[in-house]
Amino acid sequence: QVQLVESGGGLVQPGGSLRLSCAASGFTFSNYVMSWVRQAPGKGLEWVSRISSGGASTYYADSVKGRFTISRDNAKNTMYLQMNSLKPEDTAVYYCANPSSGARSQGTQVTVSS
Numbered sequence: 001q002v003q004l005v006e007s008g009g010g011l012v013q014p015g016g017s018l019r020l021s022c023a024a025s026g027f028t029f030s031n032y033v034m035s036w037v038r039q040a041p042g043k044g045l046e047w048v049s050r051i052s053s054g055g056a057s058t059y060y061a062d063s064v065k066g067r068f069t070i071s072r073d074n075a076k077n078t079m080y081l082q083m084n085s086l087k088p089e090d091t092a093v094y095y096c097a098n099p100s101s102g103a104r105s106q107g108t109q110v111t112v113s114s
Helices: none
Strands: 003-007 010-012 018-025 034-039 045-051 058-060 068-073 078-083 092-098 108-112
Touching (some): 018 092, 034 078, 045 068, 045 078
Parallel strands (some): 010 108
Antiparallel strands (some): 003 018, 034 045
16 A cells, blocks of 8 residues: 655754655655645644656745755655755644645654754
8 A cells, every 4th residue: 555654853953954754655656746744733734845756846835945855766766855944933743745645644743943
C-alpha cells in the first residue's frame, strides 16, 4: 500500500536549518507531483511547497519562499525539504503528501525556539 515516511524534524534555534526527508513506497513515485504541508498549533493545514514529478518545477508559499528548498531523488523514491533561516512561526507539524491520492505521512514536529 501507499506509504510516506518522514524523518528529520526536531528543535532548532531561530536562524537555524533542518532538512526533512520523505521516503515513499507502494506507488510509482516518479510519476507524481509531491507536496509538503504543515499545521501550526491551533491552526489549519497550510500548503508549503510542491514539486513536479521530474523535479524540474518547484513552487513555494510566500511565507517560505527564499528560505525553503524542495527537491526529490526519484532513484531513491525520496523527497526533501531543506529549511534555512527558520523562524518561530515555522513551528508546526510537517507532512509530505501525494496530492493525487490524498496520501499523507505521519508528520514530524519542527520547533523553532531559543
